[in-house]
Amino acid sequence: MGRQPGISDTLYLGIDGGGTKCRAVLVDENNQVLGVGNGGPSNPYHGVARALESIVNASDNALRNAGLTPADKSRVVAGLGLAGVNLPSLFKIVDQWEHPYKAQYLTTDLHIACIAAHEQDNGAVIVSGTGSCGFAHVDGKSLTLGAHGFPCGDVGSGAWMGLECIKAVLLDSDGLGPQTALTELVAEQLQARGIMIVERLNGAKSSDYAKMAPLVFAAAEDGDEVALAIVHAGADYLTQVARKLWELNPPRMAMLGGVSTRIVDWMEADIASRMSKALNQPEFGAVHFARSSYASEVVAVAQ
Template identity: 50%
Template sequence: MIEISEKENQLYIGIDGGGTKCRATVFSTKDGVVGTGLGGPANPLHGLERTLESIMVSTQLAMKDAGLDTNDVKQVVAGLGLAGVNLPGLYQKINEWHHPFKRMFLTTDLHTACIGAHKGEDGAVIITGTGSCGFSYVNGKSTILGGHGFSQGDKGSGSWMGLEAVKACLLDLDGLGPHTMMSELMLKHFEVIDAMSIAEKMAGKPSSVYAQLARIVFSCADKGDLVASVIVRDGASYISDLACKLLEQNPPRLSMIGGLVEPLYKWLDKDISMLVKPPIQPPEMGAVYYAQQSLLSN
């Protein structure tokens, strides 16, 4: 059991919430990382209650993993990096939450991802997961590019690729578009036999469900499927353009973070892929650093 002493040891919890999952890390100033936990989706744009639930699930699991009692959360300083809170209305709603922590400091998942990737130093990051976005922090100035949400953008992301794949397959199956091997895999994935059934399966589904289909797109693109290749190249071109725009700020480092980093990397412009450096720490540790910095400045 970890002894919590204000004078000797302050506990922090770093929380990274995105469209697919929420990760939490308990960090002790004395012992380092002592516990981790994983919850569900935590993008308030897709549901405030679900976001708060995911934050608490990941927090409780991380506290348990650290050997701490649930009530000890009252002594923990929390740093939250959440998707969607770049929108002022959502930021306000989360910030007004009657949270259980000793203190809570809120920012975007982009900010904490950048802090973690460069271990508190200046730099730029591109998020390529369920959604997509670019962020740089250089000489005290932050720049956000993209991150407009699934229905308005998120080009190059898993959800965007999944949506483009579904649209291409429906055209193919209706005989109105070019043939793609993705169609057969989609039918098999949904266990259906026609286009209308795929449309029914995906009706009203959130971005995280579309993002699960990205693996089909990459698999077919790697096998030379023309339609899948066009989707991947289009997405990779956007991510490369995003990187070029961020590099205009002269960040000392550029990193990519998210579930699509590995499959997308080889499709990027060569001059961009050569500049991408691996993140030093994950976003949840960036949230810990943010909490520490914010506590010191308050």
């Protein structure tokens, strides 16, 4: 049985929701972690019902991990940072959802990642993982660059690098493009050549293409001209994103995502040297967002 609500019994829940999984952390009023939980895909762009179910599952798991029950959601102030809600129509749907929490505050996954990276409201982040984008929030003003999704955008990401790799390999296979070491690397990884590569990648997801990004970095580090061109193009794009974000004068900027640790070394030196270490995980940024949003609302009501 969970504890019964009391005057000072508010709990804060942070949700980091992406296209493949949902992570939740539950803290008390002193910001002590009580429990954590996971759920399934939670990007409403790929299904609103599934996203909401994943959010509830992750929060229920965090409550159970804390020794509480799902009934304790009525004590929870939830901060949701979700992929996909940068689209106004999806934001409205999720924001108006009849949620089970005491209060709910919604923003994007980029926003909570930025808050967590700097442990404050102001800052900037560049994400280079399976996808890519840039985000800055300074004194109430936000700027998002990219976040167009694969294959429409996501330059400088793992998925983009993988796609560029495959296109180059197919041109090489047909004798219509420069020879590249990527051809043999891809053949080994996919166990396919030429048109068989296309068959092997039929229905492939962005995450499948991202698995080929390490091949591109390996070939580039060995001096392969085609691989070098791909890495430089991605790094130059992310450098431009960084320069645009710095125009808002954020106090700090961090790079996030699995590709970021490798591609930052290929970015222009003055930009790479200004990157700061991310201080915390995105779900803790969602907790901060929930806490500050709830406090502001309480003050507004009191006035």
